[in-house]
Amino acid sequence: MATITQPPTQEQPLDPDGIAGSSVRRGDRTFLGLSTGSGIFVLVLMAGIAVFLIWQSIPAFTENTANPLTEQSWLPDADPPVFGFAVLFFGTIVTSIIAMLLAVPIGYGIALFIAFYAPARVASILGFLVDLLAAVPSIIFGLWGLYYFMPYVVPAAEWLSQYLGWIPLFANDPEIWTKSILMAGLVLAIMILPTVSAISREVFLQVPRMHVEAALALGATRWEMIRMAVFPFSRPGMISAAMLGLGRALGETIAVALVLSAVFEINWQITAPGGNSFAANIALKWGEAGDVGRSALIASGLVLFFITLIVNMTARWVISRRKDFSGAN
């Protein structure tokens, strides 16, 4: 295109001394160099982290006498060393799933309310508050959830075990709920809620006015308009918002460690103590670990690294389907 619309011969008379023309090209080249460089840097950094994790975890894998995928205990400094990721995997995935199940729909709901339902003045105040909350370190929410919110969970737990106790998931004594996987999931949900709602609000505000008006002019109610014009357009951004929330949930350490320190085992009764997450386990055990112990913790970090990678790649793949129909036209 550029060569057709602006052949070099036409540029000449406009720019006799060639300064402007070449400086534009130099600017382009600098920018290209910078952006390529940054792209390569990110790849090198990722590779570097992977190599470091693999390198440091080799001792643990060679010393381990159990199958790391199925073993349910964590005794890497024993003789012989025995450890496995099954419990951590279970705890991480289940707490994150619970957090996502709660925080993502509520987060989208909050964002939709602010973007499309709230009166203008209320919307701007709420939008500001949500952005502010998203910037607060998640541990603050974690602590709030632990010390303020937990007591209110017990009555809910009583209700659940009384009326839904026949479901194996909930069959438990309400008193021990506060140290459960479910509680950890709840705390995580509170922590990622502002992230999910702040980002999806931003995404909803990007929907072009003309698509919103097209739907309304066809006689859509507000909710129909949201389904017709907002969701299809915002889908990639909504997935990204959920993924960033998930990233925070997967990597959250202290709050989960505070809830789930009691037992290291897989317990399908999510209302009873049990499980632990990769990040929390690293934080809990690092200080007292020996050489093989540290190596084993790094190995668990490697597993978390790959989980995150897979989650993100899946999200990318979901986003890139139906690319022809993406909103970018």
Next chain:
Amino acid sequence: MSKQIDIRDLNVYYGDFLAVEGVNLTIKANSVMAFIGPSGCGKSTLLRSINRMHEVIPGAITKGQILLDGEDIYGPNVDPVLVRRTIGMVFQRPNPFPTMSIYENVIAGLKLEKDKSRKESMDDIVESSLRGANLWAEVKDRLKRPGASLSGGQQQRLCIARAIAVQPQVLLMDEPCSALDPISTLAIEDLIRELKDRYTIIIVTHNMQQAGRVSDNTAFFNISAVGQPGIMIETGPTSEIFTKPQNQQTEDYVSGRFG
């Protein structure tokens, strides 16, 4: 199917700002009315108040009456959503839904309809609407392709197909050709002349020749100064507005444009 519109003492506001003042105007069923006037005189604002799209802007309100075959669309028990299903709209910039196929775009409005009284199949409605919008021949082999893959002129006709698929009684068009090339413009003008057999049409245009070609009646709007409300200066049969306008302002505007 089409209906008459009577606008009575209509004032249109953006918050405290009075954008259009004191409009009284009748648009007969099965006729084409053109709104002309300088930029900022409130043509779009008035047009959008006719299908209650004006009020989707925060703070925007109207005062007065708009009667659709005698029934006030601003009456206390009237649902604006139903008004918009009866009075369709085509925008200045073509706005097909980017995530939907051509086919899905056409039936987008139908999917909203609660009443299932129409017996034709979706396929038939898609075909007849696209034929009605003069687009069928160009897209019949690629109905599953994204609506955004069409040219601008085709997209605008797709938007017209989408608007007529729900069988409205009135069609509002806000400068529907301003983003289009002359050939697409002529295609849409032909279409407007065909559509008036079935619909009452109001079109906003800056193009005098276009108003002359497609409309039966014309209303001229003006503002006395920036920040003042737009008012309707004169209305009448298009031929009279262009050849022997009653008002000096109309004369200046119309002749200025013709050089």
